[in-house]
Amino acid sequence: MNIPFFDLKRQYEKNKSRLDNSIGKVLNKQFFILGDELARFEKDYSEYLGVKYSIGVNSGTDGLILALKSLGIGPGDEVIMPTYTFVATALAASWIGAKPVFVDSDPDTFNISITDVESKITNKTKAIIPVHIGGAPCDMVPILDLAKKHKVKVVEDACQAHGSSYKDVKMGNFSDLSVFSFYPSKNLGAYGDAGMVCTNNEKYFNNLTMLRNYGQIKKYHHLEEGINSRLDEIQAAILREKLKDLDDGNNRRNQIAETYKRKLVSKYKFQEIISGALSNYYLLIILVEERERLIKYLANSGIGTLIHYPVPLHLQPVYKYLDHNKGDFPVAEKICNQCLSLPMYPELSDDEVGYVVDKLLSFK
Numbered sequence: 001m002n003i004p005f006f007d008l009k010r011q012y013e014k015n016k017s018r019l020d021n022s023i024g025k026v027l028n029k030q031f032f033i034l035g036d037e038l039a040r041f042e043k044d045y046s047e048y049l050g051v052k053y054s055i056g057v058n059s060g061t062d063g064l065i066l067a068l069k070s071l072g073i074g075p076g077d078e079v080i081m082p083t084y085t086f087v088a089t090a091l092a093a094s095w096i097g098a099k100p101v102f103v104d105s106d107p108d109t110f111n112i113s114i115t116d117v118e119s120k121i122t123n124k125t126k127a128i129i130p131v132h133i134g135g136a137p138c139d140m141v142p143i144l145d146l147a148k149k150h151k152v153k154v155v156e157d158a159c160q161a162h163g164s165s166y167k168d169v170k171m172g173n174f175s176d177l178s179v180f181s182f183y184p185s186k187n188l189g190a191y192g193d194a195g196m197v198c199t200n201n202e203k204y205f206n207n208l209t210m211l212r213n214y215g216q217i218k219k220y221h222h223l224e225e226g227i228n229s230r231l232d233e234i235q236a237a238i239l240r241e242k243l244k245d246l247d248d249g250n251n252r253r254n255q256i257a258e259t260y261k262r263k264l265v266s267k268y269k270f271q272e273i274i275s276g277a278l279s280n281y282y283l284l285i286i287l288v289e290e291r292e293r294l295i296k297y298l299a300n301s302g303i304g305t306l307i308h309y310p311v312p313l314h315l316q317p318v319y320k321y322l323d324h325n326k327g328d329f330p331v332a333e334k335i336c337n338q339c340l341s342l343p344m345y346p347e348l349s350d351d352e353v354g355y356v357v358d359k360l361l362s363f364k
């Protein structure tokens with residue numbers, strides 16, 4: 001068998017005519033920026049999440065940058081975030097001149113360590129960015145309590161968490177602002193770059209609507225130093241069509257995760273989902289000490305895997321100026337040294353999942 005880590009072609013082939021039509025519709029209109037398709041997708045996405053406002057932007061990275069900017073964060077400010085995340089979380093803070101302040105991870109959920117967050121709050125802290133790693137919801141209640149107590153904002157990096165929920169409330173609802181990425185491989189993926197910022201706050205909504213569009217309040221009248229970061233009509237049309245399949249895809253991912261866990265939990269350590277939460281299983285992450293050997297063993301059996309992520313942000317060359325050392329965040333470092341993502345997408349057949357399970361069981 002040959003089971004790639006990810007296979008977007010299967011998804012496209014299943015829905016080819018619907019997706020081709022959605023693109024064709026835009027081409028026939030010849031209207032490409034800030035039109036009906038985006039307005040409709042923003043409305044549909046807001047309804048799907050249960051938030052008041054969604055603002056389409058160019059990417060998840062842009063969404064994080066603009067979200068922090070709309071909170072008035074800039075030079076001299078500190079933003080708390082996990083060191084075990086994708087680099088874009090930190091880039092958003094440092095790109096606008098703020099300081100990323102890293103914290104360690106929880107050894108079971110691999111998400112931000114709440115006790116470590118509290119120890120890092122100073123009078124310069126302006127925001128906390130919990131990241132729902134792999135789609136697994138962070139424990140938002142204590143994070144929101146801390147934020148309230150210290151009067152800091154919370155921005156959810158929900159770039160991997162489309163459709164994940166806690167007690168039936170979708171992630172993206174819990175904080176001042178939340179950010180989603182529609183990078184092609186995400187559970188809801190565009191055919192290019194795209195992202196979304198969501199909020200229940202009208203003031204942030206109005207500000208972000210300006211910021212993404214040259215800071216203009218109306219054509220050729222500019223109130224703020226905005227940027228060009230818009231989700232284009234072709235991507236919006238594709239995403240609106242794909243949104244209809246998101247829940248089915250997430251349900252299938254949950255089925256697959258259940259199989260992996262049931263068969264393998266006695267041999268491998270899995271990322272844990274907090275009680276009351278539902279993951280969208282963007283990633284299925286296990287920890288293995290002999291990772292390199294397992295990767296080779298699986299590759300020889302035709303099974304693709306990936307490492308999310310091999311290097312924590314405090315050890316990345318780009319953040320050398322923050323003066324961190326190996327050993328500063330032992331849990332995150334261990335996760336980065338041992339984590340392995342297994343094939344996880346709705347189009348995997350039961351036979352394929354069974355094959356991956358068998359190979360993982362026979363690994364010695």
Ligand SMILES: *Cc1c(COP(=O)(O)O)cnc(C)c1O
Pocket residue numbers: 059060061062085086088089131157159160180181182183193194195
């Ligand atoms: C994908 C991702 C981003 C960045 O999104 P882009 O759309 O690729 O810019 C940010 N944070 C996390 C956790 C992500 O997984």
